């Protein structure tokens with residue numbers, strides 16, 4: 001697994017560039033990751049990212065778009081507006097979490 | 105006398121009562137299985153029925169026939185589980201107490217969960233599912249009478265049971281129209297919430313190429329918001345529109361509402377369990393087998409089969425106070441029909457994606473993996489016999505429960 005430098009810090013990522021260590025993430029890094037996929041972070045974006053981080057801590061897995069709606073309170077439609085085209089993947093990427101299991 | 109109660113007498117419920125009745129002494133354990141009806145449907149047949157391979161009556165047998173002596177069958181809808189007081193409430197108000205509970209109530213399509221999908225103007229007129237016997241039969245009639253146009257094959261949301269079924273449907277539809285000499289009159293579009301044809305990279309690439317080869321258009325990353333019954337279009341969350349003449353959809357799949365009524369499920373009514381032992385995360389005398397649990401494996405009969413092989417031995421140890429020895433790895437093994445009498449085979453688990461290579465089976469010989477062949481199609485057809493005569497009766501099948509790397513080609517990641 002590659003180690004890359006983000007915001008001046010060495011960070012472990014997988015082949016797709018998703019962070020692999022929960023604790024290596026911080027808001028600085030999130031900003032860089034967001035910029036890489038052309039997302040400008042607003043308060044609405046941060047709310048979702050913070051929900052994902054907290055939810056992962058208790059659940060041990062990345063929340064699906066459905067869960068961000070039902071538990072996090074942000075309708076899937078709005079997730080598509082904030083993180084166009086691939087919200088679940090983009091949200092996880094910025095939150096430094098594994099891609100939600102697209103299921104098997 | 106201890107009481108084991110099994111909810112659901114489908115693939116998993118039937119397998120487990122057959123296996124456990126042999127392991128648990130009659131004088132120590134009673135076993136009861138509850139299901140709302142007495143019709144066991146061979147669900148893999150629902151994929152082939154619309155193309156005239158099977159007739160509906162060939163896919164249904166009486167459940168009771170498959171429960172062994174010493175297992176009590178109660179035919180009744182289940183209202184809910186009250187896990188705090190170790191009992192189940194039937195729809196008629198009857199209370200069934202248990203010492204150990206196995207939940208095997210499966211998952212089913214829910215067209216009511218997508219606005220417009222079950223609108224009477226279109227449902228089973230131009231919009232069909234094939235995950236139910238009624239839907240599959242209605243679709244057969246529609247396909248036979250159809251003169252062509254835009255056929256859209258659509259997945260609402262993952263997970264679904266038998267995740268390869270919609271792809272198989274696309275391949276079979278292509279072959280079906282070609283054989284009827286009307287392929288040029290049919291446009292086929294495959295609409296999926298996934299990024300590509302399938303979930304795992306190697307298989308997704310291979311299957312994606314197979315869609316291209318067949319001139320089936322892929323519309324990825326499509327999360328449906330609603331269906332417009334008048335305009336006959338699928339509309340996505342990001343406002344893309346896909347018009348159809350004939351829509352074959354896999355509606356949202358959900359665990360039974362009884363799970364929600366019991367307060368035991370997640371958003372989609374799946375019961376959270378330990379993915380290696382199937383023990384409920386909340387109740388120490390509840391296990392969940394088959395499609396009803398939240399394990400991150402394919403919802404498939406083959407997975408239930410491998411899981412139950414390990415579960416049976418674990419269960420006996422567990423109830424006698426020993427530790428459970430076996431750990432499930434998510435092993436799945438699925439035939440994929442590709443049309444014109446051919447098929448592919450994929451074999452994978454929680455950590456290893458489907459790879460190319462050969463799959464060793466004693467006697468029948470190696471089957472090619474992730475590659476089209478007639479042998480794999482024969483395997484799929486033979487599966488119906490195996491299902492009724494061996495699988496659900498709990499007989500041994502010569503495929504190991506845990507996945508093996510024998511014969512598989514490893515992918516090197518750069």
Ligand SMILES: Cc1cc2nc3c(=O)[nH]c(=O)nc-3n(C[C@H](O)[C@H](O)[C@H](O)COP(=O)(O)OP(=O)(O)OC[C@H]3O[C@@H](n4cnc5c(N)ncnc54)[C@H](O)[C@@H]3O)c2cc1C
Nearest residue numbers: 112114115116140147148182209210266394395404405406
């Ligand atoms: C089109 C199609 C093709 C498939 N192809 C394949 C394949 O090729 N290979 C493969 O391995 N798998 C395949 N599958 C998947 C396979 O059929 C399922 O994974 C398997 O049947 C799951 O078993 P189960 O026991 O968990 O659920 P089921 O067999 O669905 O049984 C659940 C049972 O619970 C009962 N029940 C539910 N709720 C209640 C209630 N409230 N009260 C009373 N009873 C209740 C139901 O009546 C049902 O009998 C396919 C499925 C479909 C739909």
